[in-house]
Amino acid sequence: MSGEVQAAAVLGGLTESEELEDRRGPQRPRRRRIGLGDWLLPVYVVLAFIFLLIPIAYTFVFSFNDSLKSNIAWRGFTFDKWLNVCNVEGGAVCEAFGNSIVIGLVSTVVATTLGTMIAIALVRYRFRARSAISLLLFLPMATPEVVLGAGLAAQFLAVGVPKDMLTIILAHTMFCISFVVVTVKARVASLDPALEEAGRDLYGSPREVFWRITFPLLTPGIMAAALLSFALSFDDFIITNFNSGSVTTFPKYIYISASRGIPAEANVIASAVFLVALAIVVIAQVSRAARAKRLAAQMG
Amino acid sequence: MAFAAFATTEAQPQTTRRKSPIALFLLLPGILYLVLFFLTPLISLILTSLQAPSEFGDIGVYDYAFNWQNYVTVIQDYWPHILRSFGYALLATVFALLFSYPIAYFIGVKARRRPLLQSLLLVLVIAPFFISFLLRTLAWKQILSDESLIITSLKALSLLAPDAYFAGTPFAVVFGLTYNFIPFMTLPLYTTLERLDTRYLEAGSDLYANSFTVFRKVTIPLSMPGIVAGTLLTFIPAAGDYVNASRDFLGGPDTQMMGNVIEANFLVLLNYPAAAALSIILMAAILVLVGVYVKRSGTEDLL
Numbered sequence: 001m002s003g004e005v006q007a008a009a010v011l012g013g014l015t016e017s018e019e020l021e022d023r024r025g026p027q028r029p030r031r032r033r034i035g036l037g038d039w040l041l042p043v044y045v046v047l048a049f050i051f052l053l054i055p056i057a058y059t060f061v062f063s064f065n066d067s068l069k070s071n072i073a074w075r076g077f078t079f080d081k082w083l084n085v086c087n088v089e090g091g092a093v094c095e096a097f098g099n100s101i102v103i104g105l106v107s108t109v110v111a112t113t114l115g116t117m118i119a120i121a122l123v124r125y126r127f128r129a130r131s132a133i134s135l136l137l138f139l140p141m142a143t144p145e146v147v148l149g150a151g152l153a154a155q156f157l158a159v160g161v162p163k164d165m166l167t168i169i170l171a172h173t174m175f176c177i178s179f180v181v182v183t184v185k186a187r188v189a190s191l192d193p194a195l196e197e198a199g200r201d202l203y204g205s206p207r208e209v210f211w212r213i214t215f216p217l218l219t220p221g222i223m224a225a226a227l228l229s230f231a232l233s234f235d236d237f238i239i240t241n242f243n244s245g246s247v248t249t250f251p252k253y254i255y256i257s258a259s260r261g262i263p264a265e266a267n268v269i270a271s272a273v274f275l276v277a278l279a280i281v282v283i284a285q286v287s288r289a290a291r292a293k294r295l296a297a298q299m300g
Numbered sequence: 301m302a303f304a305a306f307a308t309t310e311a312q313p314q315t316t317r318r319k320s321p322i323a324l325f326l327l328l329p330g331i332l333y334l335v336l337f338f339l340t341p342l343i344s345l346i347l348t349s350l351q352a353p354s355e356f357g358d359i360g361v362y363d364y365a366f367n368w369q370n371y372v373t374v375i376q377d378y379w380p381h382i383l384r385s386f387g388y389a390l391l392a393t394v395f396a397l398l399f400s401y402p403i404a405y406f407i408g409v410k411a412r413r414r415p416l417l418q419s420l421l422l423v424l425v426i427a428p429f430f431i432s433f434l435l436r437t438l439a440w441k442q443i444l445s446d447e448s449l450i451i452t453s454l455k456a457l458s459l460l461a462p463d464a465y466f467a468g469t470p471f472a473v474v475f476g477l478t479y480n481f482i483p484f485m486t487l488p489l490y491t492t493l494e495r496l497d498t499r500y501l502e503a504g505s506d507l508y509a510n511s512f513t514v515f516r517k518v519t520i521p522l523s524m525p526g527i528v529a530g531t532l533l534t535f536i537p538a539a540g541d542y543v544n545a546s547r548d549f550l551g552g553p554d555t556q557m558m559g560n561v562i563e564a565n566f567l568v569l570l571n572y573p574a575a576a577a578l579s580i581i582l583m584a585a586i587l588v589l590v591g592v593y594v595k596r597s598g599t600e601d602l603l
Contacts, residue, residue, distance in 0.1 A: 136339065146541075
């Protein structure tokens with residue numbers, strides 16, 4: 001999704017890949033033959049990453065531009081925009097940013113709760129209409145955003161609901177649920193049933209077993225799902241545009257200002273968000289690597 | 301990745317599933333939510349697409365009807381946009397696949413023994429996600445604008461014809477779509493290549509296949525699930541996108557896609573039936589294409 005199906009993928013994918021290590025077989029040392037791939041591939045990968053990172057570097061550099069209203073030509077270096085982010089256009093950028101944060105938080109909490117419940121039910125319980133429910137969960141991810149957005153807007157119009165912050169939250173929660181289910185489901189399915197059995201053998205009630213064993217074990221998956229939901233919601237533009245009325249979110253602010261020029265303050269906010277997100281992911285990766293190392297040390 | 305995740309979890313050994321009223325309690329709120337805010341909106345989209353202008357109403361007021369001619373009208377009016385959407389999305393998907401496969405192969409296979417490098421590269425693949433989708437696209441617009449440093453120096457070096465331009469061309473739109481959806485292609489490719497058992501590749505070369513033949517006959521078929529998931533994750537959002545093709549971003553008057561006309565009809569012209577009919581056409585076409593594609597590539601269990 002707009003951008004976005006995102007990180008999920010990585011966040012979700014990583015939580016499930018831990019036990020796959022041995023399925024690919026041992027690596028035996030190979031006789032060396034200098035092939036094309038030995039130098040061509042690394043060179044290509046380096047160039048490809050430079051290409052991928054160009055717009056990020058551009059956005060970051062231009063957050064320091066001493067620009068006037070529009071931020072196109074380079075006019076000199078300044079920290080000013082970082083220090084006075086909210087001073088432009090009566091704080092319109094910051095208001096939009098605040099709206100995006102509130103919408104992201106509320107949608108994330110609701111979608112993560114509902115999605116986690118569904119994920120547990122899908123893995124642990126038998127029920128009728130399983131394939132219909134799987135289809136209902138899959139379809140929102142296979143539907144183009146413009147269709148999701150127009151559909152919801154048509155429904156709000158038919159029912160006579162005015163578009164505001166609430167309709168944006170309702171829309172964001174909807175498209176986040178499926179991604180939460182996919183992410184958490186992988187984690188539930190990879191739980192070792194022996195751990196819960198041990199809890200039951202020690203006379204834990206079903207409630208105790210769930211809250212003291214199952215839920216803590218699921219936490220990494222739930223966290224990954226929540227981060228993904230927030231990222232999806234925060235960067236969504238297409239669905240928001242159809243259901244926001246006069247409320248402005250950060251992406252919508254950029255879309256509206258694109259014709260008359262985006263102030264450097266928008267680059268400041270985007271760069272700051274980028275740095276925070278990067279820090280979260282790096283910390284998550286490092287702690288995962290540390291955990292894997294600890295596990296390996298215990299086993300070896 | 302979403303698709304891939306569905307596939308991998310289905311394949312896992314089933315722990316014994318119980319029948320319990322708890323299941324209903326767990327499922328009901330979320331499923332009800334999706335029925336209310338995903339399923340019924342699709343139905344109201346279908347109903348809206350058949351509406352007729354109200355006899356007494358103003359602009360933007362419609363009555364429920366069975367006005368199927370709306371579909372004929374939008375196809376007549378917008379067939380170039382419809383073709384363009386699928387053409388651009390197809391090109392972007394092919395380019396993204398060609399661009400991403402070597403990266404995914406490097407991270408998933410070559411960097412396997414260096415977990416730190418692997419994690420670092422994965423973070424770099426998803427890094428573009430962390431900067432606003434719209435700002436990324438605008439950054440390209442400015443980098444590739446007529447007065448930009450890159451374009452003017454290419455022209456000064458005669459590497460580019462003096463009258464060449466980039467902004468507002470179909471090339472720019474396909475470029476933007478490709479760039480923006482590369483991570484969607486790379487991640488599922490990486491997930492399958494990461495699990496590729498390299499002993500199969502060795503078996504291929506032990507049987508005197510050259511590295512190209514091994515790649516074509518072993519690596520590609522084994523990475524098919526990733527290729528299918530990646531192309532779907534790229535093609536679907538690309539076909540419905542309207543940011544890249546928008547005039548304020550990378551597009552021009554001759555590059556408008558279905559998303560642009562759906563947006564214009566719904567939010568500007570208040571022609572809801574036309575916007576709804578176009579949405580239904582887009583969704584139906586995508587479902588048909590995806591169904592055929594998944595069947596032909598022999599990975600039905602993916603869904």
